[in-house]
Amino acid sequence: MRSAGIRGRMQKLVKRYPTLRHVMVLLTGTAISQVVVMAVSTITARLFTPEAFGQFAVFGSLTAIATTIASMRLDMTIMLPEDDDEARRIARVATYSNLAVAGLFTLAALLLRDLVIAQYGDPELASWLVMGGFTVFFVAQATMMQFWFNRKTDYRTISLNRVQQSIGSAGGQLGFGLLGLRTLPGLIFGTLIGQAFAFVNLRLRAKSLFRPLPEGTTSGMELVRRYKKMPLLNMPTALVDSLRTNGITLLIGTVALGAVGQFNLAWRILQVPIGLINSAISQVFFQKLARVRPGEMLPLVRATILRSLLITLVPFGLIYLVAPWMFTLVFGPQWDMAGEFARALTPWLAMQLVTSPISTVFVVTDNQQWMLGFSIVFCAAPLSLLYFSPLPLLETVFWLGLLMAGMLALMLLMSLLAARGYDRRRQADPAAAAASGPEPSEPEA
DSSP states (O other): HHHHHHHHHHHHHHHHHHHHHHHHHHHHHHHHHHHHHHHHHHHHHSSOOOHHHHHHHHHHEEEEEEEHHHTTTTHHHSSSOOSSSHHHHHHHHHHHHHHHHHHHHHHHHHHHOOOOHHHHOOOHHHHHGGGGGHHHHHHHHHHHHHHHHHHHOOOHHHHHHHHHHHHHHHHHHHHHHTTTTSHHHHHHHHHHHHHHHHHHHHHHHGGGSSSSSOOOOOOOOHHHTTTHHIIIIIIIHHHHHHHHHHHHHHHHHHOOOOHHHHHHHHHHHHHHHHHHHHHHHHHHHHHHTTTTTTTTTHHHHHHHHHHHHHHHHHHHHHHHHHHHHHHHHOOGGGHHHHHHHHHHHHHHHHHHHGGGGGGGHHHHOOOOHHHHHHHHHHHHHHHHHHHHHSSSSHHHHHHHHHHHHHHHHHHHHHHHHHHHHHHHHHHOOOHHHHHHOOOOOOOOO
């Protein structure tokens, strides 16, 4: 009876608040994905060595940087036009861009093989980087299609796609490990299986996105010009952010691939509570933010920050206390340093959970230049600390966690200022307030 009462109250809340329903749909898929990854990681951590995971971390970091800029951020732009045909035209331009960047990544991996060997002393890693072009295309294209389903508020499809990719990649890595391929190729091919599986299934569901466009649809070039701030400002911001996150892994890898394997495991496991909550809230929040009415943005941003802060307290407090013991128990004694890295990273990643949902505020409020400036400093600070620090690696990472947490607190303040400015500007401009279109305004001459 008690469970039935709780279920009834939840159903009433979901019916009363559609946004909550969308969050719950995405949260379910994300939760399943994270549980699968966690469960399989406890086995693969014993099948593959820290060195193999270190090689794969470098592979993943390089492909992640390329994936970030593959679509020129036109994938996010799909959310902005009022007309679906214009959104579909943008999707075509993004697809061509994804193909081009994936091809360029493969070419660069071939031409720069000797440079990779010189940096990491690992010919095997340098040879297998050519497979990264497939990862870049599969992930970038799936992300683009997810924004289409986000536009259509089809969160069930997005949720299912995440589950498919997680189960496919984790299962592929586990399968290759059990078959005895416990080296870098096993991790790469296992991941590609999941990425390809998720891409194909999403492509089959996105038939409406790729149907022929009617005559008279705005040209791709004109749409790129209309939303030029996405490739000109948002893309550099995203690139700088990706260089910061992945550059840390790449720099640690130059010290020792085993050390970056330990660091990367800590990072991936700490991403579980973040991914469980953040990706669901972020996508729904962006969709709601893009349609917010003047005067409502500041309260929405403030409430989102407060909720996220409350959510972080218990899980990240526990992680800080038990991480060193937990990692050796769950993943094996060879991962002892990963637990210490996890403790050091806790303040940073806790603040990352708080800031991630509101990061799109700068897109909607037409303040992408703020985020670009912040991202440059946010990138330079940790990389400089890692490069110049005379301290041992673990102690350096502790200071890194505190530095990044402080900078993310500054970003929260910036988001509140951007939201307040947007509300005041729109309320003072009746034409802007009456407009239903969510696209950012063009810069003033």
